Amino acid sequence: MIVQKAATDDxxxxxxxVNEAFAAPNSMLDLFLESFHNGDNITHHLDHLIIVAxxxxxxxxxxxxxxHCYLHEDLGSDLSSENVYLSKPYLDLVWTKVRLWQLILDQGYSFLFTDIDVMWFRDPFRHISVYADFTIACDRFYGNPEDHSSNNANTGMVYAKPTRKNIEVLKYWREARQRFPTTNEQTVYYEIKFELASKFDLKVQYVSTEYWGNxxxxxxxxxxxxxFHPCCLVGLKDKIAQIKNITEEWKMYKSMNLKS
Incomplete structure (x- = not known):
């Protein structure tokens, strides 16, 4: 029901x-929501945002x-804290999103997933390919948006359409965790991306870091x-500090352009 209420007409x-650590006062949730209000005519996207707690x-x-808030139950681990990288609670937390994506596609909806620490300045939908099966952010982008080999995918921003192919891709991706049990969903994607391309003829559009930055x-x-996503930084405290700096720079840029 919540998906139907939040969805766009298409x-x-x-x-x-978000978990407790990232939802605390002045933590990531507050900064994330504030970014829509500081952004360039993007507050309407909040009407279509589902926050999974x-x-x-x-x-x-x-x-x-x-x-639009939804409590994710039956997780099997305590995912409320800031978890150590690659610890079991951390892995359980990051893998929930692949399961969530599959559930959304199963219901016939497209999704744009954004990590809670991604700050929005402008509409990211303008950088999504209508021809690709998946559109994915990058840690590092090397010029060709269709290049599986060079571009380093980052699953902090992912868009997918509700096709049977994409549902099967996510199922295959989740099952691949058994082959790589001590790593996260993003690294597993690195390991299986060529399998996905050959087995499913998967078409991926990688977005330049000039647009989806980090x-x-x-x-x-x-x-x-x-x-802007503060990946390649470790620790919630440092991420918050750097996000606040980036936000202030954006607000200054926007103010100067309104005056000019």
Whole structure:
């Protein structure tokens, strides 16, 4: 029901996930939602955003600040804290999103997934290919948006359409976790991306870091940036500090352009 309420007329939803640590006051959830209001005519996207809470406290915080909140139950682990990279709770947390994507596609909806620490400046939908099966952000982008070999995918921003092929791709991706049990969903994608391309004829559009930016391959051309993800930084405290800096730079850029 929540998906139907949040979806656009053409059956697209925006998804993110949050736990207690990232939903605390002045943490990622507040910064994430604020970015839509600081952005360039993108507040309407909040009407189509579903925030999936990983624990009860995150769910309560979500309900106090947003319309479409969903409590993800039966997770099997305590996912409320800031978890150590590649620990079991961390892996359980990041793998929930692939399961979530599959559930959304199964219901016949397209999704744009965004990590909760991705700041939105402009509409990222303008960089999504209508021809690709998946559109995926990059840690590092090397010029050709269709190049599986060079581009380093980042699953912090992913778009997919509800085709049978894509549902099978996500099922295959989730099952591949058994082959690589100690790593995250993004690294597993690196390991199986050529299998996906050959087995399913999967067409992927990788988005330049000039548009969906990050700290791995830093571009701060605010005339082009649509989103910014603080990947390649470790630790919630450092991420928050750097996001606040980027946000202030964006606000200054926007203010100067309004005056000119």
């Amino acid at each position: 059956k697209i939803v925006i998804l993110t996930e 990983m624990d009860q406290k995150a769910f309560e915080k979500c309900k106090s600040v947003h319309r 700290f791995c391959q830093l571009h701060k051309n605010f005339a082009k940036l649509a989103t």
